[in-house]
Amino acid sequence: MRFLLDTNTVSDYLRGNAQVVKRIQAHLPRDLAISAVTVMELRYGGARRRSARLTAAIDAVLGPLTVLPFDAVAAERAGVVRAALEARGVAPGLADSQIAGQALAAGVTLVSSDSAFRRVPGLTVRNWSK
Numbered sequence: 274m275r276f277l278l279d280t281n282t283v284s285d286y287l288r289g290n291a292q293v294v295k296r297i298q299a300h301l302p303r304d305l306a307i308s309a310v311t312v313m314e315l316r317y318g319g320a321r322r323r324s325a326r327l328t329a330a331i332d333a334v335l336g337p338l339t340v341l342p343f344d345a346v347a348a349e350r351a352g353v354v355r356a357a358l359e360a361r362g363v364a365p366g367l368a369d370s371q372i373a374g375q376a377l378a379a380g381v382t383l384v385s386s387d388s389a390f391r392r393v394p395g396l397t398v399r400n401w402s403k
Contacts, residue, residue: 274339275304276399277376279385280314280368283307285402287330296384296401302337306381309343310371341375350374354393363392 278286278297285293297305312335319328341347351374358365365373373393376383382397383390390398 274276274306274379274381275402276300276306276384277337277341277372277379277381278305278311279309279372279383279387280311281386282384283334284317284318284381285386286334287327290402293318293401294403297366303339306339306341306379307335308341308372310368310375312340314368314375341379343371343375344378347378348369350377352394357394358392361392363389 276354282293282297286297315331315335321329343357348371351370354373355367355370358370369387369389372385373383373390377393377396380400384399384401384402386389386402390396
């Protein structure tokens with residue numbers, strides 16, 4: 274695994290963003306992973322919309338990807354990330370802190386168009402939507 278796909282990247286893929294689709298399809302599934310937090314966010318969106326079509330699309334995307342559990346190591350890193358950002362006057366969301374912590378704990382590059390992740394010390398971020 275080399276890349277952790279953030280929720281906005283998976284959402285862009287589901288919407289058919291050509292750049293994101295091209296970049297994801299250029300990698301083998303074993304090179305890509307998503308966070309259990311991202312799974313929750315995607316499932317929430319599907320349930321909120323009550324869309325069988327969206328739920329099926331989410332199922333198809335999740336199928337071949339490795340899902341990283343939010344474990345104790347990721348939790349520790351997430352807590353440190355959130356505290357460090359808050360000390361700098363940045364108020365990250367809980368889910369974003371968790372995803373950043375997982376990427377750091379796993380030693381992978383986070384793929385996201387969310388510029389807030391660029392403020393996380395030590396985190397490598399790529400934006401595949403450009």
